Each structure stands twice: as C-alpha cells, then as structure tokens.
C-alpha cells in the first residue's frame with residue numbers, strides 16, 4: 207500500500223478541522239474579519255460559486271444584489287424574523303457575526319454576472335471558456351403581457367426598485383433574479399408571511415390582480431441586458 211503523505215499544512219488543517227468538529231462547530235467558521243470570499247465558500251454550496259443561485263431559483267441569485275439589502279436579510283434570517291429553514295444553521299450568531307455579514311455582503315454585491323454569451327478568441331483554453339460560460343446569468347423569458355407589466359412597474363414599483371429594476375440602497379434588485387423565486391416572495395408578501403415595504407396585507411402588491419404580478423415578472427425578464435434597459 208502507498209504510504210499516505212501529508213505535509214505540515216495539510217496536517218495542521220486536518221487537526222484544526224477535527225478540533226472544530228469535536229467542539230460542535232458545524233462548519234469551519236471563518237475568523238472575524240476573514241474575507242467575504244472565504245465566507246462565501248459556505249454559501250456556494252447552495253447559492254453557487256459566483257452567487258448565481260441554483261435549482262432554477264430554489265436558491266436565489268445573490269451576485270450583484272444590493273449590499274445593504276443582503277445585510278438586512280441576513281440579519282433578519284439570523285433573528286428569525288424572516289423564516290428560512292435551510293439557512294438557519296448558517297446564520298446563527300456564533301457562525302455569522304455582524305462583521306462576517308458585512309464582508310460577505312460586500313463581496314457578493316460586487317460580483318458582476320454577464321447577461322450575454324461570451325465571444326471567445328481562438329487562443330482561449332477550455333478552462334477559460336468554461337469559467338466564462340458558468341458566470342453567464344440569463345433568466346429565461348417569463349410569459350405574460352410585457353406592455354402591461356411595464357406600465358404597472360414604471361408606475362408602482364420604480365420608486366423603490368428603480369427604473370431599470372436594479373434596486374437602490376436597501377431596495378432589492380429584481381431584474382436578473384429567478385422568476386420562480388420572485389413569484390414565491392410575492393406570494394408570501396400577499397399572504398402577509400413576509401412584510402414587503404409595509405406590514406400586513408394592505409400593500410401595493412395586494413392592490414394588484416394576480417395576472418398583473420405575472421406581467422410585471424415577464425417585463426422584468428425582458429430588461430436584463432443593461433444596454434437595452436429603458437428609463438436609465
């Protein structure tokens with residue numbers, strides 16, 4: 207049998223992990239102040255390496271989302287104000303400090319995912335091509351009346367989510383987010399399970415017909431290319 211060769215660094219990591227496991231730490235908690243990229247390694251299992259999300263929106267996209275919004279949501283998961291069972295173990299105090307929340311949010315907010323397929327040069331190798339393709343984020347067109355969606359969006363939603371749907375400050379970006387995820391959130395706002403910008407079920411979404419919401423979601427999938435976004 208081949209002897210197992212372990213260098214010093216591997217051995218130290220192995221011991222550190224064993225100690226963490228023995229102490230009941232669920233994941234190798236990044237020490238306070240560790241870079242957002244390191245912390246994102248844990249999030250990547252569900253949200254993807256580039257924060258692109260996954261499983262057709264079961265895991266939402268985080269890349270390019272507003273940093274202030276990401277921080278808000280992480281704090282609200284941690285305080286269990288917004289219920290998110292799969293993420294519960296990852297947001298508890300000892301695992302995700304305020305400092306970690308800041309750095310992972312800033313890291314994710316700064317990731318730009320292209321909305322077009324890349325054009326390659328003959329000299330680009332397979333790995334370069336694969337990495338570029340993996341980052342492309344194009345949400346499939348959703349069905350609906352885009353004209354009606356646009357009218358309502360540009361009247362009722364733009365003041366917070368911005369004309370181009372990319373949000374501002376604490377108001378989240380909606381463009382480039384999976385339609386199924388947005389629909390699920392709209393449904394939970396309608397039922398009053400998650401507060402939108404107002405408490406209860408008296409908000410703007412409750413004043414719309416179900417088809418209007420679907421039309422807005424269709425409109426959002428039609429303005430993903432920033433060069434073609436209207437009203438910028």
Ligand code: HEC
Pocket residue numbers: 245246248249250251252253264265266267268271276279280289290292293296302310378390
């Ligand atoms: C085990 C899977 C899993 C892991 C690991 C995970 N998440 Fe999530 N996350 C989810 C799911 C599922 C949702 C969607 C919840 C819903 O449908 O309301 C979510 C939602 C979110 C949201 C809300 C997005 C929005 O647009 O409202 C943020 C922010 C977020 N996650 C950040 C993180 C960060 C940062 C990490 C790493 C520290 C992480 N997540 C790790 C499963 C996971």
Ligand code: HEC
Pocket residue numbers: 278358359362363364365366367376377378379380383388389391392400401402403410411422
């Ligand atoms: C007065 C400001 C305001 C207006 C107007 C507004 N929103 Fe929002 N919206 C918010 C805020 C704040 C949040 C984040 C809520 C939270 O913290 O959970 C949000 C979140 C959302 C989300 C969930 C995003 C995510 O990633 O989870 C959807 C979907 C949404 N809004 C749709 C709409 C639509 C459609 C309209 C127009 C009909 C609209 N909003 C109008 C403030 C607003």
